Amino acid sequence: MTANALRTDRPRVLLGEDDADMRAVLAEALRQNGYRVVECEDGLSVLNELSSLLTSTEVTGKDAEPFDLIISDIRMPGITGLTILDGVRLFDGFPPMILITAFGDAVVHTEAKWKGAAAIFDKPFDVDELMRKVEELAPVA
Amino acid sequence: MRLAIRLSSVLVLGMVAILAIDAYETIQREGEFLRADIQRDTQLLGRSLKGLIVDVWKSSGEKRAMELIGDANRDEDNVHVRWVWLDTPDGDPSGPAVNKHQLDAVTHGAEASFTTEDPQSSGLLVTYVPVLVPNNRPGALELAESFSSLESYRRRTIVRTLRVMAGLMAFGAAGVVWLGTLFVGRPLRQLVQAVRRIGGGDLAGRIEGVRRDEWGELAGALNDMSQQLTEAHASVRQEAEQRIAAFQQLRHAERLSTVGRLAAGIAHEVGTPLNVITARAKQLAVEEPPPADARGHAVTIGRQAERIATIIRQLLGFARSGQGDRKPQDLVEVVAHSVRLLEPLATRQGAELRVIVPQSQMWVSADAQQLEQVITNLVMNALQAISDNGRVEVCVFRSLHDTSPGKEQLDGEYASFSVSDDGAGIAEENLERIFEPFYTTKDVGEGTGLGLSVTHGIVSELGGRIDVQSHPGKGSCFTVFLPMLNNLPDNGGCAAMQVATPITSDAS
Numbered sequence: 001m002t003a004n005a006l007r008t009d010r011p012r013v014l015l016g017e018d019d020a021d022m023r024a025v026l027a028e029a030l031r032q033n034g035y036r037v038v039e040c041e042d043g044l045s046v047l048n049e050l051s052s053l054l055t056s057t058e059v060t061g062k063d064a065e066p067f068d069l070i071i072s073d074i075r076m077p078g079i080t081g082l083t084i085l086d087g088v089r090l091f092d093g094f095p096p097m098i099l100i101t102a103f104g105d106a107v108v109h110t111e112a113k114w115k116g117a118a119a120i121f122d123k124p125f126d127v128d129e130l131m132r133k134v135e136e137l138a139p140v141a
Numbered sequence: 142m143r144l145a146i147r148l149s150s151v152l153v154l155g156m157v158a159i160l161a162i163d164a165y166e167t168i169q170r171e172g173e174f175l176r177a178d179i180q181r182d183t184q185l186l187g188r189s190l191k192g193l194i195v196d197v198w199k200s201s202g203e204k205r206a207m208e209l210i211g212d213a214n215r216d217e218d219n220v221h222v223r224w225v226w227l228d229t230p231d232g233d234p235s236g237p238a239v240n241k242h243q244l245d246a247v248t249h250g251a252e253a254s255f256t257t258e259d260p261q262s263s264g265l266l267v268t269y270v271p272v273l274v275p276n277n278r279p280g281a282l283e284l285a286e287s288f289s290s291l292e293s294y295r296r297r298t299i300v301r302t303l304r305v306m307a308g309l310m311a312f313g314a315a316g317v318v319w320l321g322t323l324f325v326g327r328p329l330r331q332l333v334q335a336v337r338r339i340g341g342g343d344l345a346g347r348i349e350g351v352r353r354d355e356w357g358e359l360a361g362a363l364n365d366m367s368q369q370l371t372e373a374h375a376s377v378r379q380e381a382e383q384r385i386a387a388f389q390q391l392r393h394a395e396r397l398s399t400v401g402r403l404a405a406g407i408a409h410e411v412g413t414p415l416n417v418i419t420a421r422a423k424q425l426a427v428e429e430p431p432p433a434d435a436r437g438h439a440v441t442i443g444r445q446a447e448r449i450a451t452i453i454r455q456l457l458g459f460a461r462s463g464q465g466d467r468k469p470q471d472l473v474e475v476v477a478h479s480v481r482l483l484e485p486l487a488t489r490q491g492a493e494l495r496v497i498v499p500q501s502q503m504w505v506s507a508d509a510q511q512l513e514q515v516i517t518n519l520v521m522n523a524l525q526a527i528s529d530n531g532r533v534e535v536c537v538f539r540s541l542h543d544t545s546p547g548k549e550q551l552d553g554e555y556a557s558f559s560v561s562d563d564g565a566g567i568a569e570e571n572l573e574r575i576f577e578p579f580y581t582t583k584d585v586g587e588g589t590g591l592g593l594s595v596t597h598g599i600v601s602e603l604g605g606r607i608d609v610q611s612h613p614g615k616g617s618c619f620t621v622f623l624p625m626l627n628n629l630p631d632n633g634g635c636a637a638m639q640v641a642t643p644i645t646s647d648a649s
Contacts, residue, residue, distance in 0.1 A: 019413045021441045025420040075409050101409075123412030127420045 011138040012036045012065060016046040016072035016081065017100070026071065029127050034140040038067070043079025046072060047087060054091075067095045068138040071130075074101040074108055082108070085115050096137045098130070148325070149317025153310050160309065164302035168295050175291050179266055180254050183220060183284045187252070187270030190222065190282055198274050206274075210282075220286045225269075227279040237283055238267055247271050248279050256288075264288045328356035335363055344371040410452050414445035455591040467603075469626055470509055471502045472556045476537050479516040483524070491529045494520070497536040503556040504626035511599045518592040519560040519619050526564030526617060533562045540622065554625040555605070559618055566613035575609065 013035045017023040020041070027037045040046045053064050070088065074081035081099050088094045096118035101108050112120050119133050190213055198206040206224075213222045227248050229236035237244055239255050247253050247269045254268040270282045335348045344367045348360040421438040424430060430438065480496045487494035505512075516535070523533040537558040567575060576597040600607045604624050611617035 019417070021417040021445055022413050024441075025417055029420070123409070124416035124419055127416075127423070 010034050010036050011068035011140060012038070013134070013138070014038050014040065014046060014049055014067045014070045014072075014095075016040045016043060016070070016076065016084065018042055018073060018076045022073075025127065026130075029131055030071075030134065033131050033135070035069075035134070035138075043072075043076045043081070043084055046070070046084050047079060050084075050087065050094075066093075069095050069134060070097040071134070072097065072099060074099050074112070082112060082115065085112065085117060089116050098133065098137070100125070146318060146321070148321055149314055152317055153313040156309055156313060157306050160302060160306050164298065167302075168298050171298070172291055172295060175294060176266070176288070179286055179288075179291070180268065183266065183268040183286050184252060184254070184270070186217070186220060186222075187268055187282050187284045190284075191270050191272050194272060194282070195274070203274075219290070220284050223283045223285070225281055225283045227271075227281055237269065237281070238265075238285070244269060244281075247281055324352075324354075328352065328360070332356065332359060332363065335360070339363070339367050339370070344368075344374065407452070407456070411449055414448045417445045418442050452591070455595060466508050467506050468509070469504045470507050470512055472505050472512070472558065472623065473498045473501075473503055473537050475509060475512050476516055476535060476558055479513045480520065480535050483517065483520050486521075487524055487533065490524060492524055492527055493530075493532040494524070495532070495534045497534065499537060499539070503537065503539060505556045505603070505623045506626055507603050507623070511603075515596050515599050515621065516558070516560075518596045519621070522592060522619075523560050523562035523564065523617070526566075527562050528564065531563050533560065535560050539625065555622040556625045557620060557622045559620040561616060561618035563616040566615055566617050567609070567611040568613050569611075572609060572611060576607075 011034075013030055015023065015026055015030065015037050017026060017039075018041055023039055023041065027039055030037045038049055040049060050067075050070075053066060070084070072081040072084055081101070085097055085099065088097055097116075098119045098121065099112045099117045100121045100123060101112070109120055109122075118137055121130055121133075190210070194206045194209060197209050210222050210224050225237045226235060227237065227241065227244055231241055238257060243255065244253065248271070250271050250273075252268065252270050254266060257265045257267055265285045265287055268284045268286075270284065272280050272282055274280055331348060331350075335346070338346060347364050347367075418441075421442050425435055425438050477496060477498055480494065484494055520533060520535065527533060535558060537556075540555045540557050541553075576593050597607055600621055600623070606622045608620045608622070609617065610620075
């Protein structure tokens, strides 16, 4: 039982996806399933979101709202999903991460699994299937 | 064989020289002996005649004595005896044959011998024996003997020596040539043949049947050498084969990795639009969304499908970049035309697009569409790299050789053009990869990562080269070198411009 699970409001998801249409599809699906979504269009924005969270809790003392799940595309301009995963796993209590990648990229697949990604989805995937995994990792109360 | 002849010649000539010296000394020595012999004989004859003449002169008178001398001349073949008065003046025929002052000793009663020149023979030995006759007038017997016997002896000796020499030369030459051939010529020929064979690349055969002497050692050394060469050859060949095999493996791996990268690129590029299309189509089919949403979904589906179509078109272009209808094209014209088409795009972006072309034409062999694609790709690339009020400059010029630094200089005439921008530039670590398919630093939707690959492919197919220089933060410059079809007298106003330098903002 983590602290996140005790919260009564809807789970918060950080979404990193550089393709606007794809981002719209995913965000819509998440919201329809009862999640709150913070959308980021590249890797840097994702990291910014995460680090502002870190700063606000530890420096300002203000209780910033943590994320319950991170969903990120691997191939993004600038900082990739794998780099974000590298950053995330340095901290205890950070949320599980779902990575989205292209199919057939076996090396990336292996690397992502080894680094501790909660799940990896190959494009094109079934959005409903992704939602089932999201529900499993961050259930809506 | 020549060596043997030379050796034997030297030896025989040496022997002949020794023989000649020996013969000369023999002749000299024996000639002296013979001369002394003749002198003694003549003196003895003179003395015996002297007593006889004095007796006859005293008993029978001068006339009888002279007859006796005549008789003596008849009996002697070699010696000519004559009576001479020593007090006659010089030049008197009855006087002595030599000058009188030489005969002082004779006048005083001593015997004397002289050698005189004789034009008919090899010289005369003239001996004077003084005779005291009753009238007390100084007289003498003159006995002249020719050296002809000495000369004939000398001639015989020379002939004999020459015979011996000739025989010796013949024998020596034959012997030395035979021995030389046996000991030097034949083994040497064998070795020369062997060395030629080795030189010709045949390392298999060994030199056999050479004596156990220095030649044998040399033959052994040559055999060892060809053995080592054979081994070295084999190892070199083996190494080369291994290297070729490794190289082929590497190429195979490289091909696989290119294919793999291409596949991953396609997967990623196509995966996202497919995902969007699938999701939106499903929503349209299942959820029956309100008309506004449905229209939006349909637009999204159309846009993403078009994206896939673009990728496929570019992939086909990438695969097809080798073909095309090649004709002589005026690069100046094609560049000017292509840039004109792109001007509205630049204007909309607020960018400055400049083109500098020479007055004269520059012909290259190319497919017009492909050439336009190269120019368009590079200019589009530059326009995307710059900020809104940036600057892109296209310059067509002629270069005598590929002027790009750090590359080997290829002589020849190149029709070239450069596309420079003052945009963001390319980081050095990305410079090597920019021509790889699906390599892009642009945001999704802006580029597929195939444009520069296609450009590179086309330029390579045209026998040209594309060079890129970039300074991050200052700009990039792509220069294309295409083989020129014919000489052009003038390369126009662009010649003085250093085109390989990117335009920097502070330079403008």
